[in-house]
Each structure stands twice: as structure tokens, then as C-alpha cells.
Amino acid sequence: MLCSPVFLALLSLAVSVQASPYVLHEKRSHLPAGWTTSRRHDAAEHLPLRFGLRQSNVDQLDALLMDVADPESPNYGAHWAPEKVAATFAPSKASVDAVRAWLLAEGVPAAKMKIAPGKGWIQANVTVAHAERLLRTTYNVYTHAGGEQHVGCEKYDLPEHVASHVDLVTPSIHFDAVLRKRGGAAVPAKKIGLPGVGISPKTTGAFSTLFTELQHCDTQITPVCLRALYGLVYQPLASSKNSFGIVEYTPQAYVQSDLDMFNKNFSTAIVGKSPNLVSIDGGVVQNVQTGFDYNGESNLDLQYAMNLVNFAGYKQNVTLYQVGDIPQGASFNNLLDALDGSFCTFEGGDDPLNDGIYPDSDSYPNGFNGTSCGITKPANVISTSYGYNEADLSPFYTARQCAEYAKLGLMGVTVVYSSGDNGVAGNSDLCLNADGSQTEDGAIFNPSFPSTCPYVTAIGATQVSPGQNVTDPESACEQVIYSGGGFSNYFALPAYQKAAVAGYLKDHKPSYAAGIWNSTGGSRAYPDISANGANYVVAVNGKFARVFGTSASAPVVGAILTMVNDARLAVGKKPIGFINPSIYSAFFAGAFNDITQGGNQGCGTPGFAAVPGWDPVTGLGTPSFPKLLARWLLLP
The missing domain is CATH 3.40.50.200 (Peptidase S8/S53 domain)
Incomplete structure (x- = not known):
């Protein structure tokens, strides 16, 4: 029986997916201060996995910037339009296709995937058990001394042919949540403007x-x-x-x-x-x-x-x-x-454990019912x-x-x-x-x-x-x-x-x-x-x-x-x-x-x-x- 070109292409993809060995992508050596492992995450819970795709031409970013910022460059001050920046660094079609094809081959339905408008991220809505199989990892729930909880893992792997197209996966090893003061009112962990968090001015009082x-x-x-x-x-x-x-x-x-x-x-x-x-x-x-x-x-x-x-x-x-x-x-x-x-x-990218995800009116009373994407020069x-x-x-x-x-x-x-x-x-x-x-x-x-x-x-x-x-x-x-x-x-x-x-x-x-x-x-x-x-x-x-x-x-x-x-x-x-x-x-x-x-x-x-x-x-x-x-x- 003769095989169609489409069938051969799919067969080739399936073979490459199976043949590609897994490699370590990111690993954490310790838990950040104040965190402890509470329990294994429930396998049936849903997890919004987000794959940050490697952007095109990032290896040239420094040289391109120096071309307009170095005072000795003939192009000093010839700044780019936003449209040119977006087009130059958008992830390649090959990156989008490679990650999407792998997820499809691993049983993630197309209806459960979203590709961000700028093609910078792919989101896959899967169960914890499915995420663990995809990433060869174990998801835990971690608890901080202040009461906040965090979902993550100690390390995760990716197939070799996928890893070269991905910068990072969230949630995973990242603990870039910012915490409230102990004893303070309960607030989301990601408020970097929270009093007492990060760099903040000091005072010796009024005079x-x-x-x-x-x-x-x-x-x-x-x-x-x-x-x-x-x-x-x-x-x-x-x-x-x-x-x-x-x-x-x-x-x-x-x-x-x-x-x-x-x-x-x-x-x-x-x-x-x-x-x-x-x-x-x-x-x-x-x-x-x-x-x-x-x-x-x-x-x-x-x-x-x-x-x-x-x-x-x-x-x-x-x-x-x-x-x-x-x-x-x-x-x-x-x-x-x-x-x-x-x-x-x-629609598919900011880290829900570290970044604000909008619109949030369904999750928080009186939350912002919109999104601010490219709203201001x-x-x-x-x-x-x-x-x-x-x-x-x-x-x-x-x-x-x-x-x-x-x-x-x-x-x-x-x-x-x-x-x-x-x-x-x-x-x-x-x-x-x-x-x-x-x-x-x-x-x-x-x-x-x-x-x-x-x-x-x-x-x-x-x-x-x-x-x-x-x-x-x-x-x-x-x-x-x-x-x-x-x-x-x-x-x-x-x-x-x-x-x-x-x-x-x-x-x-x-x-x-x-x-x-x-x-x-x-x-x-x-x-x-x-x-x-x-x-x-x-x-x-x-x-x-x-x-x-x-x-x-x-x-x-x-x-x-x-x-x-x-x-x-x-x-x-x-x-x-x-x-x-x-x-x-x-x-x-x-x-x-x-x-x-x-x-x-x-x-x-x-x-x-x-x-x-x-x-x-x-x-x-x-x-x-x-x-x-x-x-x-x-x-x-």
C-alpha cells in the first residue's frame, strides 16, 4: 500500500518523538528560605503548564542593541519601531510546531492547548499526573512559614528535540513569589509592591x-x-x-x-x-x-x-x-x-504563581475584568x-x-x-x-x-x-x-x-x-x-x-x-x-x-x-x- 506524504510526515514525527531522549532542563538544589514540602500534589488536579518558547534572534540581541546604543556606531540613535522588534524576536514557526507536535503526540488534545498571540508561549491544560509524565517529574505542594502555598517540582526534563525550543516551563522549579510579612493580612504572594517586600525606602521618622x-x-x-x-x-x-x-x-x-x-x-x-x-x-x-x-x-x-x-x-x-x-x-x-x-x-503565558493573571474578576471579588496588553507607548x-x-x-x-x-x-x-x-x-x-x-x-x-x-x-x-x-x-x-x-x-x-x-x-x-x-x-x-x-x-x-x-x-x-x-x-x-x-x-x-x-x-x-x-x-x-x-x- 502506498503511503501519502502527510502520513509519512506524521510517521516521521512520531518516530522522532519516540527516539528523542529526555534531558535535564532545569533543577533546583534547595528550597528557598521559609519553605517546606507539605505533600505530593493531587494527581487529578488540573495544572496550566506554560512553555516559554525560545525567541528568534536572541543570540543577536546584544549586537543589535549595541548597533543603536554605542556612541561609536554609525547607527547610534536609530531606534527601532515596536513592530520591527516584535517581528525580529518572535519565536519561529519551527519552535511552535515542535512543542505543539510533541504535546499532541503525548496525548494533549488540541482543544486543551492555547498559543499566545505573540507566539511566545504555549499553554497546555492537563492534570498533574499528565504533567508529571510529560516532564518526568513529581509535583509537590510547598508551604511557607507565612502560610502561602506554592505548586512546583525539584527538577524537570524535556525531550532533547523539544528542549532546544523552550526557555522555561511554569509552574516548575521557580520560587519567584514574593511573600507578605509574617502576621500581616493575607495577600497574594506575587505583589512586589507589598510593604516590606524587596527594595523599599527606609525612614527615621517625622521631624x-x-x-x-x-x-x-x-x-x-x-x-x-x-x-x-x-x-x-x-x-x-x-x-x-x-x-x-x-x-x-x-x-x-x-x-x-x-x-x-x-x-x-x-x-x-x-x-x-x-x-x-x-x-x-x-x-x-x-x-x-x-x-x-x-x-x-x-x-x-x-x-x-x-x-x-x-x-x-x-x-x-x-x-x-x-x-x-x-x-x-x-x-x-x-x-x-x-x-x-x-x-x-x-490567553496562555504569564506564570500564574509569579505574575498577575488577568482578567481576574472570576477569581477575586472586584478584580480587574480585562487585560493590559500593549496599551501604552x-x-x-x-x-x-x-x-x-x-x-x-x-x-x-x-x-x-x-x-x-x-x-x-x-x-x-x-x-x-x-x-x-x-x-x-x-x-x-x-x-x-x-x-x-x-x-x-x-x-x-x-x-x-x-x-x-x-x-x-x-x-x-x-x-x-x-x-x-x-x-x-x-x-x-x-x-x-x-x-x-x-x-x-x-x-x-x-x-x-x-x-x-x-x-x-x-x-x-x-x-x-x-x-x-x-x-x-x-x-x-x-x-x-x-x-x-x-x-x-x-x-x-x-x-x-x-x-x-x-x-x-x-x-x-x-x-x-x-x-x-x-x-x-x-x-x-x-x-x-x-x-x-x-x-x-x-x-x-x-x-x-x-x-x-x-x-x-x-x-x-x-x-x-x-x-x-x-x-x-x-x-x-x-x-x-x-x-x-x-x-x-x-x-x-
Whole structure:
């Protein structure tokens, strides 16, 4: 009997599926701190398996970004349209077909599969027992000391012919859920904006005497102090063409009366002005839960962001990206969904254990009944003061997200993240142990993410030291917080940073044992630059408080870069986009105030020390706006 070509093709596929051996794809060596294994997951329960497909041309992503971001490139500033970005990196048809054919051959009906609109994910709705057969694994239910539960496994395998098409599978080994405080109200684990979670500003409380003169900048940082420190005296000229975005995660919320109170003292021209709200996945400026833990971050970010980009008048709008509804919250991936429609995974992709899944009105009372996929054009500069420990996340998860920041860079967007407030330790002062776990008594340095992503600009913290003036050199912040900095355990050293890091290791390499930090010289180092992070005057719930943190440093740098963009746009040039290749180049030498005093202790050590040149405490130093402006105006 003659066989049709279609039959032969199916037979060939079936043979290849059977012949392809399984290989280990991801494995976890330990349970994160606070988690215990409760029980084997019920085999009959349903599980939404999501396969993150390997994107096309990711191996070229770095070179493509450098082509538009390197100041020596003839294509500097030739940023891509979003449509070109989406088309270039969409997973190939071969990847979609390979994973789909394997699932069909393994008994997953086509009706139980969904392919995301951007073809980045395939979801298979299967039972736990079926998932275990597909992945050669065992699914457990894990319980945290705070009461939250998590479904996952210790490791999983994929057929060899499928593994090359898949970045990661969820749920699996990933424990990138963020937890509530013990004893707090029960909330979803994925709210990265939850008070007490991740990078958050610190306060020493309210005070009654408010100083507005430069001679008090060692005890109270105000906008006039920052303008004097960094030379930011600039009136916007092209505000209608420019944009600056601040990201907040519900339930964090700013208070308009506090914003007005701040501006009555420091910028009367913008009293009554509000940021332009972009609600992402039901993001709302809630006013039910108040206090420093809920209002401190957003008030800090917006009071300084709006003031610093509006000198002697109100011209430049600031966009507030408020992410996540009250019942569910959100993650960084939910923000990226809204900024880049090709990353949006509605109908099949965001990790239900780590990301907000929308619409959620069926799961939560008063939940957001919609989805925010590519709903807004990204601002030219986006500042975020939240973060994870790198070890909270899997290498596949961080790499996939980091690639999205590179895509934003291709589109001409500058992304800045605060570097953390615990020196060489991670959030909550956790340090690593030899098995990869995180504890307070760990001895191994614990880097932060997304700061370690080579496609964001990581911002550390400095201070005007007690008794010093704004005309004196700053030092690394050692009041209340320590500037986060160090070397990634996941990401390789980017080319733009090689000379700076090599110089640091040659002249100032620490004497710590190689086992407590990544001393190879081949990993991404951070922060990139810094700004003041101590003694900020912030209006919170009708009183002024002193606030500390790289949470303050990031929006200050964002505001400075926004004003650089304004000047370029005013003369018909493009926004500066991804700035790291520029700021590390010889052309920008001397454009930063070098910080040579202080350190960033943590993990039972003095941490690293600020030294001449780049260092893993304050990076290249603090910005000199006049020098940066002059250099960027000379670039195409």
C-alpha cells in the first residue's frame, strides 16, 4: 500500500518523538528560605503548564542593541519601531510546531492547548499526573512559614528535540513569589509592591523643623540640594515631545495632599498638579491602606520626579504606571506586557504563581475584568525602585525578562532600577549559602535583580556626609542603608563594562575568598552610576519625614536623564535610549563625580569599597548634568 506524504510526515514525527531522549532542563538544589514540602500534589488536579518558547534572534540581541546604543556606531540613535522588534524576536514557526507536535503526540488534545498571540508561549491544560509524565517529574505542594502555598517540582526534563525550543516551563522549579510579612493580612504572594517586600525606602521618622537652605544638606536633602549637587538647572524646552515614567505596584500609592504639601514648600508652580495615570491590569491609587509602608515609596518617587523636571514652572508631565489591581497585584512581567504587546501572554503565558493573571474578576471579588496588553507607548525614561534578589529567580526567568529590557533599549527607552539597600547582601539582609539557599547568617554575597541585567542602568546611593557641604565630595551611603552593589551570578560581563571592571580588579581587587563573591572578572557588575540616597525630605501623611534608599536615587537619575532628552529633542535629535555603552565610553570620561569614600557592608563583611574610577558601590559616580548634557548634545 502506498503511503501519502502527510502520513509519512506524521510517521516521521512520531518516530522522532519516540527516539528523542529526555534531558535535564532545569533543577533546583534547595528550597528557598521559609519553605517546606507539605505533600505530593493531587494527581487529578488540573495544572496550566506554560512553555516559554525560545525567541528568534536572541543570540543577536546584544549586537543589535549595541548597533543603536554605542556612541561609536554609525547607527547610534536609530531606534527601532515596536513592530520591527516584535517581528525580529518572535519565536519561529519551527519552535511552535515542535512543542505543539510533541504535546499532541503525548496525548494533549488540541482543544486543551492555547498559543499566545505573540507566539511566545504555549499553554497546555492537563492534570498533574499528565504533567508529571510529560516532564518526568513529581509535583509537590510547598508551604511557607507565612502560610502561602506554592505548586512546583525539584527538577524537570524535556525531550532533547523539544528542549532546544523552550526557555522555561511554569509552574516548575521557580520560587519567584514574593511573600507578605509574617502576621500581616493575607495577600497574594506575587505583589512586589507589598510593604516590606524587596527594595523599599527606609525612614527615621517625622521631624518638625524643615530646612530649605543649602547649608543643611547633610541632614535634609531637598530638591535645591540635588540641583546644587548635580548642576541640574534647566528649563524644559520640548516637553510635549518628551516623557518620563515612574512605576509603582499596588498597593503602593501616592497621596495628592502630600504631593501638594511638598510642592508648597519646594515648587509652588506645580501645586495641584498630578502625574498622568496609566492604569495597568487594574492599577489604582488606593487610599484605604495608608502610612509610610503604603505611601512612602510612591510619595518619594513622584515628589522628586515631578519637581526635578519642572524648574521654575510646570511644563513636563510625569507618567505614573500604576501596576496591578488591589486583590491580585502584579509583577515586572505585567508591566512589560503593557509596554510591549509582543511580550503580552494573555490567553496562555504569564506564570500564574509569579505574575498577575488577568482578567481576574472570576477569581477575586472586584478584580480587574480585562487585560493590559500593549496599551501604552513606553516613556523615554522609566524609573523603578523595586527589585528581587537574583537568587529568588531562575536563570531562565531572569534571562527572558532581561531580554525585554534590551528590546525597550532598541526602541529608545532608558530603563533605570535601584540597586538595593543592603550592600552586598540581598533584600531582607539575606545572604547566600553554599547550597544556594538564602539566610540571614549566610556568608556569600547576594546580588539583586533586575540590577544585574546588563540592559538596565543600575543606580546606587551616595550621601552628603555629616558635617559636610554640597560643595564637598559625596561618599557612598552609610546612613541607615548601604548602596547595593557587586557581581552577578547569572549574567556575563557586557562588553561596554569590560575595561572599567578590569581596571577595578587590577588595582583594587578585594582580598575576600573567592567562594564568597563572584571574583571571576567575567560577570555583570553593578551599579552603573549613583545619586544621593540619604536624608530625603518627603511629605508622608501630612508630615515631613527623613527617607533613605536607592529608591530615592533612581528617580533622581531618571529626572536628570529626562532633561538630557529634552535638550536633544529640542534640537531635533533622538532620545538617548540605552545609556550604558555611552557612559562607559572614553567620550564620557569625567562626566561623573567620582566617589572614593565609603563602602557597602553586608554578609558579615565590610563589603566593597568606593575607590577612584568605577567600583561595585557607586559605579562610575554621580552625574554632572552640565557635562552629560554637553556630551550627549554632541552625539548624533
